Structures are given as structure tokens and as C-alpha cells.
Amino acid sequence: MRTRRLSPGRVLAWIYLAVIVLVTVFPFYWILRTALSDNYALLGNPSSLLPVDFTWGPFKRVLGLATAEESLAEGGSGATLDLGRYLVNSIVYATASTFLVVLFSLLAAYAFARLHWRGRDFVFGLFLAALMVPGILTLLPNFVLVRDLGLLNTFAGMILPYGLFSAFNIFFLRQFMLGLSAETEEAALIDGAGRMRILFGITVPMTSGPITTLSILGFIGMWNDYFWPLLVTTDESVQPLTLALAVFKQSSPQSQPDWAGLMAATLVAALPMLLLFMVFGRRIVNSIGFTGLK
Amino acid sequence: MTLLNTGPAPARDLPTGPAAPRRRPASPSHRGDGPLAWLLIAPALIGFLVFAVYPTLRGVYLSFTEFRVLTPPKWIGIANFQELAGDPVFWNSLRVTVYFVVVAVGLTVIAAVTTAAVLHRLTSSTVIRGLIILPFLISGVVAATVWSWMLDPQLGIVNAAVHAFGGDGVQFLTSREWAIPSIAFIHVWKNLGYTAIILFAGLQTIPPQVYEAGRIDGAGETRMFFSLTLPLLRPILALVLVLNVIGAFQVFDLVSVTTKGGPANASNVLQMYIYSKAFGQFDFGYASAMSLALFAILIAITFLQMRLLRANESEQA
Structure with missing residues (x-):
């Protein structure tokens, strides 16, 4: 294998793979980048690859740590969300x-x-x-x-x-x-x-x-x-994160959603899975292949 | 069905006990197995009967009733199905769902086969395989939320890229013609890696000598893909295809979060319509009838799967 020269076909295959990996991973970066941005500032600079006006505000908003004024000042909806309980x-x-x-x-x-x-x-x-x-x-x-x-x-x-x-x-x-x-x-x-x-x-x-x-x-x-x-479930005391996130998404104002807050909430919802992945990554990959063969 | 035969020999002669003049008298340790066995399977059996068998039968029954949740169901024969046959929203939902399934599964399988084959021939890197299954780990709700943001007509990064290449902005999730293709794309993004990894595992069971032989015979990579890889992959490909189709027919999370079935029913997939009938209008009888219709479709697909798989077995024999 190693002695084979890079043929045009193999180069094309590598490019294909790179595109697939990029498209797969980019949204995860975009969650992080948006979640660390000021929601008002996002309006003026929607395609900056780095966080716009870096702030922890969105995370504070969705973890119930921000006051209504702070939230409004950074373009939140003013509604507070306490993801901690849903996480539990x-x-x-x-x-x-x-x-x-x-x-x-x-x-x-x-x-x-x-x-x-x-x-x-x-x-x-x-x-x-x-x-x-x-x-x-x-x-x-x-x-x-x-x-x-x-x-x-x-x-x-x-x-x-x-x-x-x-x-x-x-x-x-x-x-x-x-x-x-x-x-x-x-x-x-x-x-x-x-x-x-x-x-x-x-x-x-x-x-x-x-x-x-x-x-x-x-x-x-x-x-x-x-x-x-x-x-x-209709009661917040038992609802899981997926529901809280969906409600947060669906109830955000159509005209000007709090995208930064939404992405912060998304990250909180996905984080435990990403941690699980860091610990068990190899095992998960092998498990999926294994179960498919059954 | 071969699965059933791989177990130890059936224990049909055991109840007669040691007195039976058979070879290998049942080891005394197996004599008291009965009560313990029933105790061990009790939780699973209860779950199976109460939450799988009973609701399935009840679902069939409810399809033939008028049931508004708060009052007991009333038998109305096939009235729900007659109504269903003349319900334009239902036929629209069925059309929309099939459209979604064809686009989403078609793209997923084509891209997954390509990705698996490329991985197989290029690299065994666990890191790359790990990265491409990341979307499998997150919920449909998370995937739908992220892509709602990225596909936002004004602020989304995708339209920013479209503009950068000189194109006009696209109303991805807010126009009738783009709603289903956009949701299908999100579905592909979420399922591609998972499907590719299953296929990749299937590819790894192909002995490398097959490819050595192919190379000696002068076949190129493309030729080997179509003449060796694809045929050898067919049994697992059939399985993957059917699992994907069945999953896609029941799509709900993505639609519920991105478009809620809109605009103007353009993405009102069956599961969405069933949900809004049951929990929006509390018409459980009608919603059950639709579930039964969807159930019939999925059963038909499952049978098709068995036909496909069996066809493969006889072909290889």
C-alpha cells in the first residue's frame, strides 16, 4: 500500500473525504462560535468566522444566571431558561x-x-x-x-x-x-x-x-x-433537555430569534454526548459497526 | 430464522426427567430451571405484553373507533378509513413523506457507500471515523436547531456563502419548494456517518485477497468498486437501506423543530400530521387509523427486505 504513488483518483478520494469531514464538523464549530457571540452584534456581522463581540452572556442566559436586563442588552428575548433542571x-x-x-x-x-x-x-x-x-x-x-x-x-x-x-x-x-x-x-x-x-x-x-x-x-x-x-410530559419538573430546547426554539420570536442563546442551549444539550464521545469514541465507532453486522 | 437454530439442542425431552431413557440424561442442575427462567424473563415479558403487544392490538382497535380521549372510544367501523381516503391533507402528507424518504435515503445511502468505500481503500483512521459519526450522537432537535440557524435566509452562513459565489439567497426552510429538500439534507447530515460506519464494518469482512486478485487481473479502483465491493456488500446494503427507509418514514423531530410542517403543509410529513390530529385536535381514532396506514407501509417494506435478503442468499449459494 505505502509504496503506491498518489494517483489522481486517490487525490480525488482524499478531497471527497476532506469535504465530508468538514461539512460534518463545521456545524459543531458554528454552534460554539455563535454561542460565544453577542446576539445584537451577530446581526451586523453574520458570517465572521470568529465569535462576534466575545461574551459568555448566551450561556448565562440559558443557565438562568443572567438578569432580564443583561439578557435584553445582549439581544436575548428577556425570557430566562434554566437548563440545569432539564439537564438533571x-x-x-x-x-x-x-x-x-x-x-x-x-x-x-x-x-x-x-x-x-x-x-x-x-x-x-x-x-x-x-x-x-x-x-x-x-x-x-x-x-x-x-x-x-x-x-x-x-x-x-x-x-x-x-x-x-x-x-x-x-x-x-x-x-x-x-x-x-x-x-x-x-x-x-x-x-x-x-x-x-x-x-x-x-x-x-x-x-x-x-x-x-x-x-x-x-x-x-x-x-x-x-x-x-x-x-x-407537559411539566417542566420532568421534561428532558430535548424538549426544553425545542420549546425554546419554537417560542423564540420569528422576527429576531436569540440565535446566540439558542446555540448555547444546543451546546449544553449536546455536551454530555460529546464528552461521552471523547471517553468512549473508539468503542462507539466499533459498536456501531458491530451492531450493524448482527 | 437460522438464528433460532444456533442455540443448544431444544430441551423438549427434559420434563420427563432422568427416568427418560435418552442419551445424556439431563444434568441434575437443569431440573429446577423452569421457575427461575420465568422469573428472569418476567420483567421483559411484562414489558413486551403490556407496552408492545397490547398497545399494538389496541392501536388497531382504536383505528375503527371515534375516540376523543376524554370519552370512551366508540366503534364506527371503517368510517375513519373512508374519511382518510378522501382527505387531501393525508394524501399530501403521504406524498411529502415519500418525497422526503426518496431524497433523504437516496442521498444518505449513495454518500455513505462512497464514504465507506473511500475510507476502506484509503485509511483505517479511527479519528476520521469518529469525526463523521459525531452527528449521530446528538439529537434530532439539536441538529434541527443548528441547521435552522445555518440555513436562516438573512443571517445564515449558508446563504452568506451562496451570496459570496454570486448566487441569490435561498429561502431554505421557509419556501414550499425548498422545505423538504432542506430537511432531507439535515437528515443526510445526521445519518451519513452512522450509515457509512456500518457499511465500513461490512467492507472489512471482505478478505483483502479479493482485491489482490482483482489487481492482478488488472482491474482499477473504479472497476473493483463496481465488480467486487458493491456485489459483496449487497446483503448489508439491503439491510442498511431498509433500516434507513423505515427510520425516514417516521421522521418527526427535524420537521417539528424546523418548519412544524409548513409552509402551507409543504413539509407536513405523516408523523407530523398524526401528531397534530392526536394532540392538536384530540382526534385519536383518526390519528390511529393513519398510524395503522403507516404501519402497513412499514410492514410491507420489512417484507420486501426479507425478499431482498433471501434473494441474495440464493444468489451467493
């Missing part, structure tokens, strides 16, 4: 949903992979069918159900429909467990260890790779979820 809501919602669905999928996958019981293949077949059937039809009835259970505007109502069951997770973990040698477990059984001790002492540690993969992908999905929380 998002953390609770995404963490609890992800933890529960991975735990319950793990338990089920173990039952399918290692235990012998009547009806196993039948139940597994049913779960597998759920993987094929799109969930679109469940949205409205699930809203009605959650409402009838009195769980609107509660974390329980947000979490339950997606925190108990994931056909994909169960399938993914079962396939992995089937590939593991059962010898250690059999030996432990003969030594008289209980099933639960084997599950958490032997199987779970050996499955830690796929568990991490599913947890990361699940957390990303839940963190970015918008439609379901939109249906079942």
Missing part, C-alpha cells in the same frame, strides 16, 4: 431507562441462552417477532395507557414503556452468551453455586463488552429521545 431530568431519564433495560435484557438473555425450560423457543420466537414489527402503532395507545395509569408527567411513565423490554438487546446478548463456553459455569454448578451467583459472578463479567456497547448506544438513544417525552 435528562440524566435521570437516560440513566434509569438504560440501566433497567440492559439489566432486564441481561436476565432474559441468560434464561434463553443457558436455562432449559418448557416454552423457551416459543417465547423467544415471540420476542424475535417484536424485532421485525415496527413500533409506530404503539405510540398513541401507550400514551393512553400511561395516562390511564396516572403516570403522565412522571419518570415512571416516561421510562416504563422502554425500560422493561428491548428485543434487540435480548437477542444481541443471547447470541453473545451462546458463543461463550459454558464449561466454567457447568463446573461452578457442580460445585454447588447457585444460578444467580453464576450469572452475576461468571456470565456478566464475561459479557461486559456487549453490556457496555448496549449501554452506550442505549444511553445515546434515550438522551436524544424527543417524541415519547413530548407525548407524556
Whole structure:
């Protein structure tokens, strides 16, 4: 490979790749650049590549640290937004949903992979069918159900429909467990260890790779979820960041939106994912490729 | 279906216990598995029955009712579907959605295949792959907000660039003709990297000897792409295509944040119309009927997928 000369084709391919990377990354820079600008000053200089009249104001506005006067002076709408609370809501919602669905999928996958019981293949077949059937039809009835259970505007109502069951997770973990040698477990059984001790002492540690993969992908999905929380929450005390941002965007004045504030809010909403990416970047990239091959 | 056969041998003979004169008597450790197994799958099974099976059936039922949320549903037969057939807004939504799906998925897949192939032949840099999946990590709401700003007709950087090259400013999200292409572009931006990484992983399963052989036979890169890469990639390409189509048919976040379906229904995709019927007008019966229609479309696509995949299997055999 290394000995091959740069042909025109390869140069073209590199240029293509550079354009793709640039178009992909530029909006992230633009968020930062706008979020550090004075909203009034932006009007006069919309295409400056650097922040216009550098200020932390937009972040103060969306984190509820600016007074109404300060906000208006920098071109904010005067409305204050306290993203801190929504940030906590998002953390609770995404963490609890992800933890529960991975735990319950793990338990089920173990039952399918290692235990012998009547009806196993039948139940597994049913779960597998759920993987094929799109969930679109469940949205409205699930809203009605959650409402009838009195769980609107509660974390329980947000979490339950997606925190108990994931056909994909169960399938993914079962396939992995089937590939593991059962010898250690059999030996432990003969030594008289209980099933639960084997599950958490032997199987779970050996499955830690796929568990991490599913947890990361699940957390990303839940963190970015918008439609379901939109249906079942109207109360700020439980709404996640995605909703707060959408409301902030939709309620900003048509004539002159607070773009700097909006970009600061956007950055706050995206930041945890970007941090996750910095820590688990390689793993995320490999996970996506891996799950696609399944 | 082959998935079902990869497990350990079915345990059908186990309940007869050690008395059964079979080879390999069930190890005593497996005898008490039943109750524990049901306990372990209980949470998932409850979630499956209560939040997947029951609502799916109820969704079908609600499609045949007049249901205004606050009063109990009333059976009205196929009236919702008759109304649907004569609802110009619904047909417009269906047209708009298909237009979006074709543009968004078409561009995503073409760009993703190109990107994956280029990555595969040029570099295995994790950094580059990491950078291009960044948009996958952020929510549709964030993506839609950023692009609303960048595509703003007056202050947006995109129109600034258009002006710089001597073009006229474009009303990206505020004109009838540009609304759907603009949202489709945002969708492509958000999904390109993710799709490319899946395809890239598929490419890595192709043995390098295939390319060595191709080179020895004197094939150039372009020839190898069309004669080797694409055919070998087809099974995973079919999968990616279908997942993308199904996802795009249900687009909501991007539309909800950028245009709310406007201007004048020009971007009123199905999911948006369903939402406004259900939560704007509280017409849950009608909204359910539309969900059922969308459901039928997605099922049809899923079956098409299986046909495609099976066709591939027999071709390679």
C-alpha cells in the first residue's frame, strides 16, 4: 500500500473525504462560535468566522444566571431558561431507562441462552417477532395507557414503556452468551453455586463488552429521545433537555430569534454526548459497526 | 430464522426427567430451571405484553373507533378509513413523506457507500471515523436547531456563502419548494456517518485477497468498486437501506423543530400530521387509523427486505 504513488483518483478520494469531514464538523464549530457571540452584534456581522463581540452572556442566559436586563442588552428575548433542571431530568431519564433495560435484557438473555425450560423457543420466537414489527402503532395507545395509569408527567411513565423490554438487546446478548463456553459455569454448578451467583459472578463479567456497547448506544438513544417525552410530559419538573430546547426554539420570536442563546442551549444539550464521545469514541465507532453486522 | 437454530439442542425431552431413557440424561442442575427462567424473563415479558403487544392490538382497535380521549372510544367501523381516503391533507402528507424518504435515503445511502468505500481503500483512521459519526450522537432537535440557524435566509452562513459565489439567497426552510429538500439534507447530515460506519464494518469482512486478485487481473479502483465491493456488500446494503427507509418514514423531530410542517403543509410529513390530529385536535381514532396506514407501509417494506435478503442468499449459494 505505502509504496503506491498518489494517483489522481486517490487525490480525488482524499478531497471527497476532506469535504465530508468538514461539512460534518463545521456545524459543531458554528454552534460554539455563535454561542460565544453577542446576539445584537451577530446581526451586523453574520458570517465572521470568529465569535462576534466575545461574551459568555448566551450561556448565562440559558443557565438562568443572567438578569432580564443583561439578557435584553445582549439581544436575548428577556425570557430566562434554566437548563440545569432539564439537564438533571435528562440524566435521570437516560440513566434509569438504560440501566433497567440492559439489566432486564441481561436476565432474559441468560434464561434463553443457558436455562432449559418448557416454552423457551416459543417465547423467544415471540420476542424475535417484536424485532421485525415496527413500533409506530404503539405510540398513541401507550400514551393512553400511561395516562390511564396516572403516570403522565412522571419518570415512571416516561421510562416504563422502554425500560422493561428491548428485543434487540435480548437477542444481541443471547447470541453473545451462546458463543461463550459454558464449561466454567457447568463446573461452578457442580460445585454447588447457585444460578444467580453464576450469572452475576461468571456470565456478566464475561459479557461486559456487549453490556457496555448496549449501554452506550442505549444511553445515546434515550438522551436524544424527543417524541415519547413530548407525548407524556407537559411539566417542566420532568421534561428532558430535548424538549426544553425545542420549546425554546419554537417560542423564540420569528422576527429576531436569540440565535446566540439558542446555540448555547444546543451546546449544553449536546455536551454530555460529546464528552461521552471523547471517553468512549473508539468503542462507539466499533459498536456501531458491530451492531450493524448482527 | 437460522438464528433460532444456533442455540443448544431444544430441551423438549427434559420434563420427563432422568427416568427418560435418552442419551445424556439431563444434568441434575437443569431440573429446577423452569421457575427461575420465568422469573428472569418476567420483567421483559411484562414489558413486551403490556407496552408492545397490547398497545399494538389496541392501536388497531382504536383505528375503527371515534375516540376523543376524554370519552370512551366508540366503534364506527371503517368510517375513519373512508374519511382518510378522501382527505387531501393525508394524501399530501403521504406524498411529502415519500418525497422526503426518496431524497433523504437516496442521498444518505449513495454518500455513505462512497464514504465507506473511500475510507476502506484509503485509511483505517479511527479519528476520521469518529469525526463523521459525531452527528449521530446528538439529537434530532439539536441538529434541527443548528441547521435552522445555518440555513436562516438573512443571517445564515449558508446563504452568506451562496451570496459570496454570486448566487441569490435561498429561502431554505421557509419556501414550499425548498422545505423538504432542506430537511432531507439535515437528515443526510445526521445519518451519513452512522450509515457509512456500518457499511465500513461490512467492507472489512471482505478478505483483502479479493482485491489482490482483482489487481492482478488488472482491474482499477473504479472497476473493483463496481465488480467486487458493491456485489459483496449487497446483503448489508439491503439491510442498511431498509433500516434507513423505515427510520425516514417516521421522521418527526427535524420537521417539528424546523418548519412544524409548513409552509402551507409543504413539509407536513405523516408523523407530523398524526401528531397534530392526536394532540392538536384530540382526534385519536383518526390519528390511529393513519398510524395503522403507516404501519402497513412499514410492514410491507420489512417484507420486501426479507425478499431482498433471501434473494441474495440464493444468489451467493
